Amino acid sequence: MPPPTPPLPDHPILVVGAGGIGAPAALALGHAGVTRLCIVDDDQVELGNLHRQILFDEGDVGTDKLAALRRALVRRLPALEIELRPGRALPDTALELCAGAAVVIDATDNFASRFLLADAAHLAGVPIVHAAAVRWQATVLAVAAAGRPCYRCLFEDVPAGVLVDCATAGVAGPVCGVSGALAADRALDLCQGRAPGTILTYDGERDRLREVAVAARRDCPLCGEHPTIGSLDAARYMPPACEGSD
Amino acid sequence: MAVTVRIPTPLRPLTGGMDEVSASGATVLEIIEDLDKRHPGVRDRLLDGGKVRRFVDIFVGPEDIRFLDGAATVVTDGAELTILPAIAGGRAGH
Ligand SMILES: [Zn+2]
Numbered sequence: 301m302p303p304p305t306p307p308l309p310d311h312p313i314l315v316v317g318a319g320g321i322g323a324p325a326a327l328a329l330g331h332a333g334v335t336r337l338c339i340v341d342d343d344q345v346e347l348g349n350l351h352r353q354i355l356f357d358e359g360d361v362g363t364d365k366l367a368a369l370r371r372a373l374v375r376r377l378p379a380l381e382i383e384l385r386p387g388r389a390l391p392d393t394a395l396e397l398c399a400g401a402a403v404v405i406d407a408t409d410n411f412a413s414r415f416l417l418a419d420a421a422h423l424a425g426v427p428i429v430h431a432a433a434v435r436w437q438a439t440v441l442a443v444a445a446a447g448r449p450c451y452r453c454l455f456e457d458v459p460a461g462v463l464v465d466c467a468t469a470g471v472a473g474p475v476c477g478v479s480g481a482l483a484a485d486r487a488l489d490l491c492q493g494r495a496p497g498t499i500l501t502y503d504g505e506r507d508r509l510r511e512v513a514v515a516a517r518r519d520c521p522l523c524g525e526h527p528t529i530g531s532l533d534a535a536r537y538m539p540p541a542c543e544g545s546d
Numbered sequence: 547m548a549v550t551v552r553i554p555t556p557l558r559p560l561t562g563g564m565d566e567v568s569a570s571g572a573t574v575l576e577i578i579e580d581l582d583k584r585h586p587g588v589r590d591r592l593l594d595g596g597k598v599r600r601f602v603d604i605f606v607g608p609e610d611i612r613f614l615d616g617a618a619t620v621v622t623d624g625a626e627l628t629i630l631p632a633i634a635g636g637r638a639g640h
Contacts, residue, residue, distance in 0.1 A: 319635075408635060409635020410635065411601070411632065411634045414632075414634060432633045432634060433635065434555075434556055435556055436555040437554055437633060439632075454630075455600070455601045456600035457601070459599070459600070459632065471635070501554075501630065503554075503555055503565070512605060512608070514610070515613055
């Protein structure tokens with residue numbers, strides 16, 4: 301029996317990235333009773349991604365992820381209202397995308413998009429969940445509408461170097477699923493006005509889920525006492541050392 | 547000071563797959579230097595010059611060192627360090 305459904309938002313939940321994290325998050329939200337989703341992606345389904353993009357099958361290979369995800373969702377949830385936004389979140393579109401959303405789920409796979417969405421959601425006054433996965437590690441950070449503590453409190457700025465070598469990183473399918481499910485759970489929390497101010501980390505090698513408290517930085521350029529980020533200046537989101545679309 | 551360092555999965559290739567390793571030092575910086583002797587390459591992943599990289603968070607117990615003294619944060623014997631890197635996403639088959 302499903303748990304009782306709390307009141308859910310009228311505005312759509314914006315899911316940016318329709319891959320291994322965004323797709324299971326969208327499915328979980330739909331099953332939780334969310335009635336409207338807006339999904340952003342610019343990529344196609346690839347055979348090599350099917351192990352972690354479990355809503356897609358071989359018949360979807362070569363088609364747009366957005367179309368494939370809509371098919372998969374509608375089959376299960378015919379009443380779900382789904383708006384598709386082909387493309388990426390970019391400095392000139394991110395604010396408008398975020399502004400109409402109840403919550404944003406950042407399921408992108410590159411740092412430039414993550415920082416862009418963090419800034420856009422903050423400027424729009426919309427809560428956001430950042431969900432990521434690499435190898436056997438997933439992290440999920442929920443940021444309240446009030447915007448503190450934020451992604452930049454924790455990770456400051458687009459990395460100039462990369463901690464993980466993208467050429468060898470890859471990601472385990474189940475870890476993506478965990479990240480997406482946790483993202484949906486935290487998004488529903490945010491819809492209820494609950495923001496725990498923690499980051500969840502999941503270690504898929506040891507099957508350990510940990511929750512670490514995050515504190516707001518007073519000198520954070522986005523949410524601190526003297527913020528310096530008041531607009532989405534494209535130069536701030538330089539392409540990362542390796543970029544791809546998940 | 548002997549401490550336990552929790553290694554996140556992206557760094558485990560450097561520690562032979564170990565998720566927890568021991569290290570010693572009086573500060574976070576000294577601990578990272580010691581880790582690098584035992585597991586070469588760790589330092590570069592965590593430090594830029596003498597400072598912790600901006601997209602890496604290190605916690606001593608529950609405390610984020612950003613709110614303490616950064617790499618100069620003093621650690622006590624038996625402390626537990628957690629390394630939390632920013633991760634973006636991942637593509638398989640690359
Ligand atoms: Zn902040």
